[in-house]
Amino acid sequence: NAGVMQNPRHLVRRRGQEARLRCSPMKGHSHVYWYRQLPEEGLKFMVYLQKENIIDESGMPKERFSAEFPKEGPSILRIQQVVRGDSAAYFCASSSRDSGTYEQYFGPGTRLTVT
Amino acid sequence: GEDVEQSLFLSVREGDSSVINCTYTDSSSTYLYWYKQEPGAGLQLLTYIFSNMDMKQDQRLTVLLNKKDKHLSLRIADTQTGDSAIYFCAEKTGRRALTFGSGTRLQVQP
Numbered sequence: 223n224a225g226v227m228q229n230p231r232h233l234v235r236r237r238g239q240e241a242r243l244r245c246s247p248m249k250g251h252s253h254v255y256w257y258r259q260l261p262e263e264g265l266k267f268m269v270y271l272q273k274e275n276i277i278d279e280s281g282m283p284k285e286r287f288s289a290e291f292p293k294e295g296p297s298i299l300r301i302q303q304v305v306r307g308d309s310a311a312y313f314c315a316s317s318s319r320d321s322g323t324y325e326q327y328f329g330p331g332t333r334l335t336v337t
Numbered sequence: 338g339e340d341v342e343q344s345l346f347l348s349v350r351e352g353d354s355s356v357i358n359c360t361y362t363d364s365s366s367t368y369l370y371w372y373k374q375e376p377g378a379g380l381q382l383l384t385y386i387f388s389n390m391d392m393k394q395d396q397r398l399t400v401l402l403n404k405k406d407k408h409l410s411l412r413i414a415d416t417q418t419g420d421s422a423i424y425f426c427a428e429k430t431g432r433r434a435l436t437f438g439s440g441t442r443l444q445v446q447p
Contacts, residue, residue: 226379255434264341264425264437265380278433313379326435328372328380 224249226316226329227296234335241301241308243332247316254297255326256289259311271297304336343426343438350446355413357441359426362407366428369402370435371411374423383411383424413443421445 227246235241247254252273257265267281271291282289286304291297301308311333315326340362349355361369367388372380386393386400386409393400399412413420423442427435 253433257435257437262439264439265435267434267436270433281434315380325370325382325385327382330379 226314226327228312228314228329228332230332231330232333232335234337235304236337237305238303241304241334243299243301243312243314243334244296245299245314245316245329246296247314248327251316251318251327253317253319254291255315255317256297256299257313257315259313259331261310265313268299301334304334306336309334309336341426341428341436341438343424343441345439346442346444348444348446349416351416351418353416355411355416355420355443355445357411357413357424357426357443359409359411359438360407361409361426361428361436363428363430363436364407365430366407368429369400369409370427370429371398371400372425372427372437374425374440376422380425416443416445418445418447 226248229244254271256268258268259265269282269289270278274293286302288300311331313331314329317326343359368385370385371383373383374380384395384398386402391402397414401410423440425440426438429435
C-alpha cells in the first residue's frame, strides 16, 4: 500500500507564474489536508477537503490560492501569480476519517521556490 | 486561539535519554501527537495520546501528559544518532486539522 504521494517534489517558479501541486492520498483515504511549512517553522493548516467538497478552508489565504479534490484524480493546490513569500514546503496529509484518533499520514512534501 | 510551543533545540549524547517538551493553550484539545521530520522529508507519526490519559509508552518512547498544566513531553530512551531530527508536537480538537508547534531540533552527539 503506497503512502501519500506528492509531486513534484521540487518546483521552481518565477514571480507571477502559477504553481500546481498534486497530492494522491493513501489508498482508501478520502480526506485530504494541505499544510504549509515556512523555513524554520512548524506546519500551518491551509485547507481540508473530501472528495468534491471543501470542508474547511480557514487557513487558506483569501487571494491567489485554491484547492480541489475531484471525484477522480489527485487533490490539487493551485497558487496563482506566485510571490517570493510563497516559497515554502507544502505538505499533504490524508486520513480515512475526519474525526477521532484517525491519524493523518503525510506525504514527502513539495518544496516551492519562487525566484 | 490555539497555540503550541516547543523549545527550539536539544543536544544529547548517544545512549542518554532525551526529553522534548511542549506546551499548548487549548484546554479542549482531545488528542496530542508527536511527529518526527528528517531533513528534506515529510512527517512521520511517532505516537499520540488521548487527553484522558497521562502516560503512554511505546518501546523507547514515553509520552507524558499533564493536562492541568497543558504540558506534554516525549522521552526517548537510549537515544541513537538516527534519532537526530526535528520533533513536532501537535494537538487536535473538534477541528479536524492539526495545530503544530515550531519543532525541536534534536542533535545526538556520538
